[in-house]
Amino acid sequence: MEFELTWKSVVITILLILALIFPLFADEFLVSILMQAYLWAFLAMSWDVIGGYGGQFSLGHAAFIALGAYTSTILLENYGVSPWIGMWAAGLVAGAAGALVGVASLRLRGPFFALGTIAFAELVKLLLLYFKGITGGPLGILITKSGPEYMLFESQAHYYYLMFALMIAGLLFLKWFETSKFGIGLVAIREDEEAAEGVGINVYRTKIIGAAISAFLTGIGGTIYAQWIHFIRPDIIVKLEYSTQIAAIDVVGGAGTPYGGLIGALILVPLSLYLNAIFGGMIAGLSLILYGVVLLVVVVMVPGGIYGLVRRKWLGRKKGGE
Amino acid sequence: MVEFSAYTQLLVSYAILGGVYGLTALGLSLIWGVMKAVNWAHGDFLMVGMYTAFWTVTLFGIDPYIAAIVAFILLGLLGMVTHVIAIEPVVEKPGGHEATLLTTLGISVILESLALILWSPSPRSFQNVYKSTYIEVFGIRTSVAEAIAFTVSIVAIVAVDQFLKRVRLGKAIRAVSQNPVGARVVGIDVPRIRLMTFGLGVALAGMAGVLVATFYPNIRPLAGYVWDIASYVVVIFAGLGTIYGVIFAGIIIGVTEGLGTIVFSNAFRQILVYVVFLTVLLLRPQGLFGKALRRV
Numbered sequence: 001m002e003f004e005l006t007w008k009s010v011v012i013t014i015l016l017i018l019a020l021i022f023p024l025f026a027d028e029f030l031v032s033i034l035m036q037a038y039l040w041a042f043l044a045m046s047w048d049v050i051g052g053y054g055g056q057f058s059l060g061h062a063a064f065i066a067l068g069a070y071t072s073t074i075l076l077e078n079y080g081v082s083p084w085i086g087m088w089a090a091g092l093v094a095g096a097a098g099a100l101v102g103v104a105s106l107r108l109r110g111p112f113f114a115l116g117t118i119a120f121a122e123l124v125k126l127l128l129l130y131f132k133g134i135t136g137g138p139l140g141i142l143i144t145k146s147g148p149e150y151m152l153f154e155s156q157a158h159y160y161y162l163m164f165a166l167m168i169a170g171l172l173f174l175k176w177f178e179t180s181k182f183g184i185g186l187v188a189i190r191e192d193e194e195a196a197e198g199v200g201i202n203v204y205r206t207k208i209i210g211a212a213i214s215a216f217l218t219g220i221g222g223t224i225y226a227q228w229i230h231f232i233r234p235d236i237i238v239k240l241e242y243s244t245q246i247a248a249i250d251v252v253g254g255a256g257t258p259y260g261g262l263i264g265a266l267i268l269v270p271l272s273l274y275l276n277a278i279f280g281g282m283i284a285g286l287s288l289i290l291y292g293v294v295l296l297v298v299v300v301m302v303p304g305g306i307y308g309l310v311r312r313k314w315l316g317r318k319k320g321g322e
Numbered sequence: 323m324v325e326f327s328a329y330t331q332l333l334v335s336y337a338i339l340g341g342v343y344g345l346t347a348l349g350l351s352l353i354w355g356v357m358k359a360v361n362w363a364h365g366d367f368l369m370v371g372m373y374t375a376f377w378t379v380t381l382f383g384i385d386p387y388i389a390a391i392v393a394f395i396l397l398g399l400l401g402m403v404t405h406v407i408a409i410e411p412v413v414e415k416p417g418g419h420e421a422t423l424l425t426t427l428g429i430s431v432i433l434e435s436l437a438l439i440l441w442s443p444s445p446r447s448f449q450n451v452y453k454s455t456y457i458e459v460f461g462i463r464t465s466v467a468e469a470i471a472f473t474v475s476i477v478a479i480v481a482v483d484q485f486l487k488r489v490r491l492g493k494a495i496r497a498v499s500q501n502p503v504g505a506r507v508v509g510i511d512v513p514r515i516r517l518m519t520f521g522l523g524v525a526l527a528g529m530a531g532v533l534v535a536t537f538y539p540n541i542r543p544l545a546g547y548v549w550d551i552a553s554y555v556v557v558i559f560a561g562l563g564t565i566y567g568v569i570f571a572g573i574i575i576g577v578t579e580g581l582g583t584i585v586f587s588n589a590f591r592q593i594l595v596y597v598v599f600l601t602v603l604l605l606r607p608q609g610l611f612g613k614a615l616r617r618v
Contacts, residue, residue, distance in 0.1 A: 057420045107604055110419050111360045115554055116603050122551065123596040130589055240547075244427050251424055289439075292431030299424045300411045 019164060023157035029277070032156045037269040038163035039225060044250040044261030045170040046217035050098075051247060052255030053183060054210045055190030056105045060117030062242035063124040064094040064215040068222025069232045073141050074134065076150065083151040087223035091216040097124075098215020102208035118240065125238035140233025143226065151227040159228050166224060167262065170217065174258035186210045187256070218246075252298045254307030263307050268294065327461055333580040334462050338472045340576020344569035345475035346530040346549050347556035348482060349523035351568050354557065356499045356519040357413050359422040363404070363430035365550025367397055367524045370433065371531020372541045373441060379448050386450050386536050387470070393528035401524025404429055405517050413516070430546075437543035445542040453537055467537040474533055476569060478526065483565045495519050555599045 023031045043065070050056045071093040072086030081089075101117060108116050128135045135141070146152045153159055177183040185206050188196040197203050226232050245268075253264025272291045302309050346368060353361050371393045378389040408425035412418045452467035486492040497505040498515045506512050534549070535541055556575055560567030578598055582591035 057423070059423075104600075104604060111354075111358075111423060112558070112603070114360070114420065114423055115558060116600065118551075119555070119596050119599050119603070123593065123600065126589075126593045126596065130593060248424060248427065288431050288435040292428040292435065295431070296408060296425050296428030299421055299428070300408070303412075303415060303417075303421070 023160050028156050031160050033270050033273050035156060035160040035163045036273060037265045038167040039221065040245070040249055040269050041262040041265035042163070042166045042170040043218060043221045043246050044253065044265055045174050045258070046214055046221060047246045048174065048250050048255060048261055049177065049217065050211045050214035052250055052257070052260065053178065053190065054186050054207065056207070056211065057110070057114045057247065058101065058117045059114045059243045059247060060101065060121035061218050061246045062238045062240065063121035064098060064218035065222035065225060065242060066124055066128060066234070066238040067094040067097055068219030069226035069237055070128065070135060071219070072223035073143060073226050073232055076145060077141055077143065082149055083223050083227050087220045090223040091219040094219025094222065095212045095216035099208050099212040101215065102211030105207050105211060106204060118243070121238055121240065121243055125234050128234040128238065135234070138234065140231060143230045151224070152230070162224065166221070171258055171262065178258060182206070182209070248295050252295060252305055254305030257307050260305055260307050264305065267306070329584055331462055332584060333577055334464065336576040336580030337573050338464060338468050338576070340573040341472040341475045341569065342530065342533060342572070343552050343556045343575055344572025345478055345533070346527060347553040347560065347568045347572060348479055348565070349526035350553050350557045351560065351564065352482070353520055353523040356495055357409065357516050358419050359409050359413055360419065360426065361523065362423055362426035363433060364527050364553055365546030365548070366430045366433040367401065367527040368531040368534065368549050369437060369543065369546035370400065371397055371528035372535040372545060373437065374528065375532040375535040376446055376448050376541050379450065386452065386532060390529050390532040393532045394525045397528025398521045398525035402517055402521040404524065405520035409520055410513060410516065434543050441543060443543060445540040447539045447541055450536060465537055471533040471537060478529065479565065479569050482526070486565065491518060555595060559599060559602055
């Protein structure tokens with residue numbers, strides 16, 4: 001046991017060091033790919049709170065990215081509030097919207113909930129387009145400020161470290177969350193709502209808070225995403241593809257586990273970006289086909305995701321989740 | 323008076339569109355009713371139906387309504403293949419309903435990308451006499467293509483209902499939908515029924531695609547998306563698993579869109595639809611015409 005612990009910590013330390021020195025020897029393109037993988041990993045981990053641990057299959061998380069991105073960007077461009085502060089406001093706005101989705105989850109089950117969240121995200125997109133005065137409508141908002149105090153950096157390497165820190169924070173949060181009283185309560189509700197209620201868990205409160213936490217984190221991710229692309233517009237930020245990609249990454253990696261989001265993102269994001277870079281110019285769409293195939297194959301062949309498979313096969317432990 | 327008739331014209335156009343929404347939603351509703359699967363690629367099958375119309379009409383110069391039969395058969399087969407790959411392996415597992423959402427999402431991505439590679443993103447359309455001929459009833463003008471699309475939608479919905487009530491296979495489909503375990507006990511081959519139902523649902527989407535293509539100017543790889551959302555709105559509105567509900571719900575959604583355009587603005591139209599949709603979903607999750615919802 002002691003040996004395994006040491007072995008594990010050595011591997012983790014090596015991986016951490018490799019990740020930290022990666023931008024020093026890799027080219028900008030590779031750095032950018034890994035950076036985006038971290039961002040999506042964080043978003044997938046945020047989704048995991050309600051989607052994996054809570055078992056509420058949301059397909060509307062792009063709405064929270066958008067609410068976060070718009071909140072901090074409007075604060076930045078109209079009031080000069082730095083996104084380092086604005087991201088907390090972004091989280092709160094997204095979290096409040098998440099609480100609404102949590103209320104919906106009390107009435108809607110399974111696919112009904114999923115479809116409701118899709119409609120919710122579409123509604124958010126339409127409202128962002130409609131209220132042109134605040135959001136810039138279809139033209140969006142260009143971020144004109146620059147400098148690290150505004151979370152705007154010159155090189156991809158800086159963003160790399162930002163996303164890395166974000167991803168690590170997400171990972172540590174989930175590790176804490178899954179053993180917290182609240183997290184255990186949420187999992188109990190996922191497994192059997194009536195039984196959870198029976199042992200004194202407040203289903204109503206837990207579901208709403210769970211959805212709010214998930215949306216809060218996603219909103220912060222939205223701010224950071226906006227700061228990275230310097231530009232937000234409803235049709236490029238509230239995409240259904242984003243909602244589904246977040247869920248797909250987590251499910252492929254292993255939903256309801258701290259590492260699922262990271263594993264899924266490290267596989268799917270580089271795959272799609274790399275294929276896009278190779279084939280994008282020639283055959284638009286080829287990268288997406290492989291993406292679709294990977295999604296299909298993993299969901300059909302590997303229930304529990306890749307982390308679940310790894311745990312079963314190599315670590316010989318019982319499958320968690322499901 | 324001029325304004326009034328213009329409004330009536332608009333509402334009728336949207337009601338007709340709503341009827342076609344009903345047909346697109348019918349396949350989804352069937353698939354849901356029988357196997358509780360969410361077919362996220364439904365709009366993409368519709369898109370393939372549109373291209374089937376485009377190619378059969380432009381390559382062979384035959385009537386678009388014969389293309390509807392071609393699409394029905396072709397998409398029926400494609401639906402069965404999809405079922406074997408994406409639905410049957412997961413549908414009975416725990417969490418299978420959500421899994422079908424993801425596997426069909428994979429299918430959706432694959433279909434859209436293939437269409438992009440094969441047919442490029444630029445929109446196409448084909449000329450047909452039905453689109454350019456108009457009929458006028460009580461001062462309301464509509465193209466023959468739209469009138470036929472609406473009529474065929476209603477006929478198809480009645481036909482599916484009769485099929486489910488009278489034909490042996492249809493009865494078996496109903497049995498599986500009502501009680502899969504009981505159906506298996508009395509000797510119904512449940513996986514086979516699921517396969518047939520999925521094939522039928524997709525075939526109906528293909529047919530709807532052809533009907534849409536006869537009057538809709540934009541045949542493009544991502545065209546399914548709009549219809550996808552519309553069909554889901556209709557299906558939930560009607561109550562998943564209802565047959566006649568979809569046509570009423572389709573028309574209601576169509577008219578709501580029309581009213582939204584008149585009272586507010588074109589931009590507000592869709593907002594109104596989603597607000598109505600979410601309200602119905604939250605207040606009456608079983609849909610307007612559905613019976614009490616079984617817990618999923």
